[in-house]
Amino acid sequence: MGISTLNPVRLPEPRGPITEALTGRLLQSPDSEVSLPPATGGWLDEDLQLALYLCYELHYRGFADVSDAWEWQPGLLAARADLEKVFLSGVEDELGQVPSVQEQVDSMLVEPVHGTGVSYYLLEQGERWQAREYLAHRSLYHLKEADPQAWVIPRLHGAAQAALVAVEYDEYGAGRPEAAHSQLFARMMADFDLDADYGGYTDAATAHSLAVVNLMSLFGLHRSHRGALVGQFARVEITSSPGSRRLAEAFAALGAGADGTAFYREHVEADALHEQLIRHDVIDTLLRDEPQLEADIAFGLAASALVDDRLGSHVLDCWKQSRSSLRKPLPDAPPSP
Helix, strand or coil, X not given: CCCCCCCCCCCCCCCCHHHHHHHHHHCCCCCCCCCCCCCCCCCCCHHHHHHHHHHHHCCCCCCCCCCHHHHHCHHHHHHHHHHHHHHHHHHHHHHCCCCCHHHXXXXXXXXXXXXXXXXXXXXXXXXXXXXXXXXXXXXXXXXXXXXXXXXXXXXCCHHHXXXXXXXXXXXXXXXXXXXXXXXXXXXXXXXCCCCCCCCCCCCCCCHHHHHHHHHHHHHHHCHHHHHHHHHHHHHHHHHHHHHHHHHHHHHHHCCCCCHHHHHHHHHHHHHHHHHHHHHHHHHHHHHHHCHHHHHHHHHHHHHHHHHHHHHHHHHHHHHHCCCCCCCCCCCCCCCCC
């Protein structure tokens, strides 16, 4: 049986002048100009990332009491473009010179002997409240897993498209809705006594979590960034299997039942196969057919690593100080600062 995540999504609380203006505007009729304050806080600013998330969610589930006509409202698209420039330019500046696709892929294939990421921490010394927090952060993406990447399907062709669709088919449960990865994640959340409703933890999640899913959405909604979305997707599939194994073991040790580990156990096996498909049948084929996409794929790989690393660093910094990593702590967690 699946878990319903189709309840209407309410608009989240504003986090600054941009989202204050945006949420107020979205509740009105989409028939006049949109004017938003400029983004001044950097690419990982809470107000900026939430504003982008609101704009992008109009292309997914939308929001209760917000007209669907807002999705392609010209004034809102122009305002979103200004926000995207701040996001992308900030990421580009922080990355500097990006290594080649081959260099990045080669480095991802080497698993560190002594890792320091979230999966290592949860396996070695994690507590149940920390596992619950991590799931709340990741729910912003995993409850719509594979949706951002689906936008790239009509923007590829031939063998690369066919291979990517094969991977996406597995992400959506290979024809079995109860096996869709978003459903597996929802059942895992329920096993950890979390709210499995889509968007349920938007107010609690920080800009770090928002940036992870916003990057995918930005790449997916722009044909000019189709290579970057392939790079983002490739990084997830290439690196997922070992981390998923650690998380499945960590969650089992923290008292998870079968539903509480099924999502990550599925990724241990599935992503080992997906890694081969993505590397050889998507990236190699795409670079052969459209070599001009090399720089964009490389940027997608590096940008995805950057936003994921920022989320992981934020979470671990908070946990090591025995405080919550969420803006609104869960009942069993220490308070946030």
